[in-house]
Amino acid sequence: MSVDESNNVHTRLQVHNCVVQPLLTDLYQITMAYAYWKSEKTSDTAVFDLFFRQNPFQGEFTIFGGLEECLRFLENFNYSDSDIEYLKKTLPPTIEQSFFGYLKELTAKDVKLYAIDEGSVVFPRVPLIRVEGPLIVVQLLETTLLTLVNFSSLMATNAARYRMAAGDNVSLLEFGLRRAQGPDGGLSASKYAYIGGFDGTSNLLAGKMFNIPVKGTHAHAYITSFSNPSELKTKTLINLNNGKEQDLIDLTLSWRTTLSNLLHISESQASDGELAALVSFAIAFPEGFVALIDTYDVNKSGILNFCAVALALNDLGYKAIGVRIDSGDLAYLSNKSRETFVKIAKEFNIPWFANLTIIASNDINEETIWSLNDQKHSIDCFGIGTHLVTCQRQPALGCVYKLVEVNGTPRIKLSQDGSKITMPGKKDAFRLYGADGFALIDLLKKSVEDPPIAKTKLLCRHPFDQKKRAFVVPSEIKPLYKVYWENGRIMQRLPDLKEVREHVKESLRTIRPDIKRNLNPTPYKVSVSDDLYEFMHELWMRNTPIGELS
Numbered sequence: 001m002s003v004d005e006s007n008n009v010h011t012r013l014q015v016h017n018c019v020v021q022p023l024l025t026d027l028y029q030i031t032m033a034y035a036y037w038k039s040e041k042t043s044d045t046a047v048f049d050l051f052f053r054q055n056p057f058q059g060e061f062t063i064f065g066g067l068e069e070c071l072r073f074l075e076n077f078n079y080s081d082s083d084i085e086y087l088k089k090t091l092p093p094t095i096e097q098s099f100f101g102y103l104k105e106l107t108a109k110d111v112k113l114y115a116i117d118e119g120s121v122v123f124p125r126v127p128l129i130r131v132e133g134p135l136i137v138v139q140l141l142e143t144t145l146l147t148l149v150n151f152s153s154l155m156a157t158n159a160a161r162y163r164m165a166a167g168d169n170v171s172l173l174e175f176g177l178r179r180a181q182g183p184d185g186g187l188s189a190s191k192y193a194y195i196g197g198f199d200g201t202s203n204l205l206a207g208k209m210f211n212i213p214v215k216g217t218h219a220h221a222y223i224t225s226f227s228n229p230s231e232l233k234t235k236t237l238i239n240l241n242n243g244k245e246q247d248l249i250d251l252t253l254s255w256r257t258t259l260s261n262l263l264h265i266s267e268s269q270a271s272d273g274e275l276a277a278l279v280s281f282a283i284a285f286p287e288g289f290v291a292l293i294d295t296y297d298v299n300k301s302g303i304l305n306f307c308a309v310a311l312a313l314n315d316l317g318y319k320a321i322g323v324r325i326d327s328g329d330l331a332y333l334s335n336k337s338r339e340t341f342v343k344i345a346k347e348f349n350i351p352w353f354a355n356l357t358i359i360a361s362n363d364i365n366e367e368t369i370w371s372l373n374d375q376k377h378s379i380d381c382f383g384i385g386t387h388l389v390t391c392q393r394q395p396a397l398g399c400v401y402k403l404v405e406v407n408g409t410p411r412i413k414l415s416q417d418g419s420k421i422t423m424p425g426k427k428d429a430f431r432l433y434g435a436d437g438f439a440l441i442d443l444l445k446k447s448v449e450d451p452p453i454a455k456t457k458l459l460c461r462h463p464f465d466q467k468k469r470a471f472v473v474p475s476e477i478k479p480l481y482k483v484y485w486e487n488g489r490i491m492q493r494l495p496d497l498k499e500v501r502e503h504v505k506e507s508l509r510t511i512r513p514d515i516k517r518n519l520n521p522t523p524y525k526v527s528v529s530d531d532l533y534e535f536m537h538e539l540w541m542r543n544t545p546i547g548e549l550s
């Protein structure tokens with residue numbers, strides 16, 4: 001199958017977001033386009049770099065997300081008749097009408113886009129995307145490309161950090177839609193949380209659109225809507241051992257009495273409403289029974305009721321899945337629940353009972369997970385919403401889109417803040433690896449330079465600090481850019497979300513643990529070649545006016 005065919009197969013589930021269209025941009029892009037057009041710059045060409053300057057979440061790494069969406073945007077880049085009508089109404093009446101004819105014909109066919117693979121670990125100042133083409137068109141892409149990359153990368157990075165905190169043996173579910181920054185924020189959060197290492201989402205539309213596993217339990221409302229087992233109209237369940245219908249309430253009540261003695265929990269304190277809710281949920285989902293157990297009191301009610309239902313289900317040949325705890329001290333309550341499960345497993349010789357799943361939720365963030373790990377807990381799965389999807393710890397990644405070349409001439413943007421000075425000209429990026437397989441340093445070179453060669457001594461320089469430089473003999477070198485878009489089409493086979501998720505894991509594996517660590521991580525080095533250093537600083541000097549003292 002060709003690249004085109006594989007990217008267009010209808011079964012691809014990464015559906016294009018219909019809000020992403022050329023007018024999803026800032027007004028100034030169109031006014032600049034008109035001014036460029038008016039000054040007859042339609043044949044000018046330009047190169048822009050899309051990059052960020054600082055890793056989010058006080059970390060030292062970022063995961064690149066959003067590339068496929070950028071490419072889909074380029075595929076569909078074309079102003080519709082109604083867009084043109086709207087612009088005609090909105091822009092000043094002095095605008096010459098033939099500009100709208102020009103705008104109507106624009107597509108991204110003359111644009112060339114280089115990018116790092118989606119899901120790669122990336123670092124500040126290394127452009128994630130390099131866009132070349134007609135100045136007007138590549139300028140018009142700015143805002144949309146930024147909005148597509150910024151949140152996606154932030155979310156994927158956030159999720160990857162939660163995954164690192166939780167370790168590989170705990171499941172992570174994204175529960176954030178209700179708290180997300182609107183519908184698109186919610187959908188993007190589900191998608192990029194999955195890429196970053198979450199195992200599933202509660203968001204059904206994300207499941208449908210992106211083929212992400214959907215998972216869920218039930219809410220407190222379900223539990224509190226019941227008062228008593230006597231109100232249940234459906235009471236029976238088929239016994240898988242003999243095919244007969246059996247009363248699950250009777251069986252559960254009888255188990256509750258037995259367990260009350262074993263666990264020293266008074267039956268009178270346990271909620272009958274909760275019991276009724278759990279029995280009814282078990283009847284509805286006997287093969288997938290998960291119970292929310294903190295509505296009244298985990299220790300005095302929830303655990304007892306859940307275990308009674310789970311044992312009754314077991315009598316009928318069904319294995320319960322587990323519990324969700326959504327308040328209180330999650331370390332203590334999860335350990336208490338596990339102890340109870342182990343005790344029951346031993347007492348009644350039901351080994352799998354010891355391994356029932358314990359899901360914890362309630363305002364969980366990265367710090368909570370680290371703290372729970374320190375305390376020791378028995379949680380198998382975290383359900384995480386608000387902090388994850390709103391990226392509460394840092395709500396934006398500062399990707400920028402900077403002009404670095406016009407008509408083949410490098411451009412530099414100066415700043416009082418040295419680190420904000422742009423790196424001029426067309427550049428290529430390489431990742432250099434040491435003998436241990438870990439990434440050592442990223443290196444930017446002018447595109448006209450020869451690429452670096454493995455096992456050869458290379459001088460890598462800090463882009464702005466003259467004193468900081470090092471010789472590196474890399475064992476392996478990987479060029480970071482591929483041409484992803486040229487001649488109006490996508491040039492690479494695009495991986496599906498699962499493959500991108502795998503790539504995140506792979507890419508993170510090549511980053512040293514001290515760079516990924518949560519507290520005071522070591523910065524990863526991003527360097528420039530000697531040629532690029534000299535070129536940049538010479539241009540910098542040339543463009544900096546000499547002050548006058550009087």
Ligand SMILES: Nc1ncnc2c1ncn2[C@@H]1O[C@H](COP(=O)(O)OP(=O)(O)OP(=O)(O)O)[C@@H](O)[C@H]1O
Nearest residue numbers: 326327328329330331332362363364368371372375
């Ligand atoms: N063992 C623990 N260590 C650290 N943080 C925890 C632990 N257990 C729970 N938390 C966190 O502490 C916070 C407790 O939230 P809060 O004070 O609102 O209590 P709550 O249990 O939700 O109370 P409520 O019963 O009123 O809902 C949550 O953010 C939760 O993730």
Ligand SMILES: O=P(O)(O)OC[C@H]1O[C@H](OP(=O)(O)OP(=O)(O)O)[C@H](O)[C@@H]1O
Nearest residue numbers: 175219220326361362363364384385386
């Ligand atoms: O806490 P988050 O990380 O955002 O995770 C999602 C939350 O959303 C749900 O409940 P919600 O608080 O909406 O209602 P509930 O009180 O019925 O649980 C769930 O029970 C979690 O607490």
Ligand SMILES: O=C(O)c1cccnc1
Nearest residue numbers: 175202215216217218383
């Ligand atoms: O399925 C759940 O338990 C769930 C879904 C969304 C939000 N909170 C919890």
Ligand SMILES: [Mg+2]
Nearest residue numbers: 326361362363
């Ligand atoms: Mg809650």
